[in-house]
Amino acid sequence: MALPVKIQVHAQALEQYTTEELYARFRFGNAPIKYIADLVRPKRQWRTRRSHSLSVEKQVLIGLRFYASGTFYQVVGDNIGVDKSTVSDVVKAVSIALAGLVNQFVSLPKDVQIAQTKHKFFLLGNMSNTIGVIDCTHVHIQAPHERDWEYINRKGRHSINIQLVGDADLIITNCVVKWPGSVYDARILRESALYRELQTNRLDGIISGDGTYPLLPWLMTPFLAATTPAQACFNTAHCKTRCAIERLKGVLKRRFACLNYLRVEPQGACNIILACIVLHNIATRRNVPLCDDVYDVPEPVEEPDQPLAFCQNEGLTGRIVRVAIVRHYF
Structure with missing residues (x-):
């Protein structure tokens, strides 16, 4: 059996590969790799001459x-x-350095970006006034040494449950990466800084989520049972719009295969996940291609983490906003 060929990563390493080979091995080409190195250089530059x-x-x-x-x-x-x-040691240190950049690379659209985002979502699913889609996804980890039961999700596997908000271009615009797999999606939202901010300062737009989330003035969920043609059209548009978050989750996990299973303790796993989120946004903004047809294969829709009847919390103001959307656009 042939032995694996060692990758010689010295100063001229990037020049020895074709662009396609760099994508296959590292998921990035020459220029983006140099860009990432410059980003982490202040934290990772050795102060020794050994x-x-x-x-x-x-x-x-x-x-x-x-x-x-x-x-x-x-x-x-x-x-x-x-x-x-x-x-x-290097994976731990580089992950911490990249995770520290999350606020620089992950943010909700502002100013002129808002109108552009709404337009792209409208083209995607005919859903008006949308600036984001929200969902959670699990990253499986090895059983932690402490309080391992907290990380067991409903499928009986240890995981971190991460909350993602994305736009129509599959850019991650908000994330929460810290909760054990046993925690429901709705609770992660309720405990998040995003929830506190948007409950106080309304967005110029709405975020779309599935039925595991509460219906709020700024968070639209589908009708559990559409009773009119207009409501059915709303649900169809809502579903098409939410395809963006399913595709985003699929691209993230296929681009970075480590997110299928992490053999580290929870804190280390969270740093790696955050690093991959930062890298995902860098890759997406720089139009870094994937090595397969991931964009044409959406991630399978996951079953809700909790019964819909329990989490379909339809607040009065949220219902008023949803009814107004149905009346004016469907």
């Missing part, structure tokens, strides 16, 4: 290789030519 020190570029490539493959640290190390402990 000959065996790792350059920032090499650290980034090690991190990107792990995010892209999701394989064991030992395998990443064997392929790249460093030991397992070095891969572990």
